[in-house]
Amino acid sequence: MRHHGLSHRALELRPGTLVDLFQQLDAWRAPETLEQFLLACEADARGRAGLEQRPYPPPAFLQAAFAAARAVPVRDLAARGLAGEELGKALRAARIAAVAECRARWVG
Numbered sequence: 001m002r003h004h005g006l007s008h009r010a011l012e013l014r015p016g017t018l019v020d021l022f023q024q025l026d027a028w029r030a031p032e033t034l035e036q037f038l039l040a041c042e043a044d045a046r047g048r049a050g051l052e053q054r055p056y057p058p059p060a061f062l063q064a065a066f067a068a069a070r071a072v073p074v075r076d077l078a079a080r081g082l083a084g085e086e087l088g089k090a091l092r093a094a095r096i097a098a099v100a101e102c103r104a105r106w107v108g
Contacts, residue, residue, distance in 0.1 A: 006021050007037070007038065007041035007058050007059075007062065008041065008044075008045060008058060010058040010061055010062050010065075011057065011058065011061055011103075011106060011107055015065075015096045015097075015099035015100040015103060016096050018062070018065050018069075018099050018103075019069060019092060019095045019096050019099055022034065022066055022069060025037055027066060028070070031066070031070075034062070034063075034066055038058070038059040038062060038063070039059075041058065041059070042056050042058075042059055045058075061102075061103075061106050064102050064106070065099045065102045065103065068098040068099055068101065068102040069095040069096075069098050069099050071098065072091065072094040072095050072098055074087075074091060077090045077091055077094065
């Protein structure tokens, strides 16, 4: 739950921060952890009197951003001859770009 504040502000965060969040949640390896995180964050947001029915868009946005980042083809980067730390840096940059494109569609 130490990251729940990031969920609440997800639409305001930089794409790199979102990629870091997915990493810290271990979502690349275990995507179900993102779903569990989002469920807990939504419960937190709606768990206060008078806020039960208030719209809470972060889960849908974070799911879309994660899907965009996860869709980055690692094989294409490796086919360019990247490996090790270079591959990791290129993958992170490509994921950040994918999240930025997704965010632009959400916030305009």
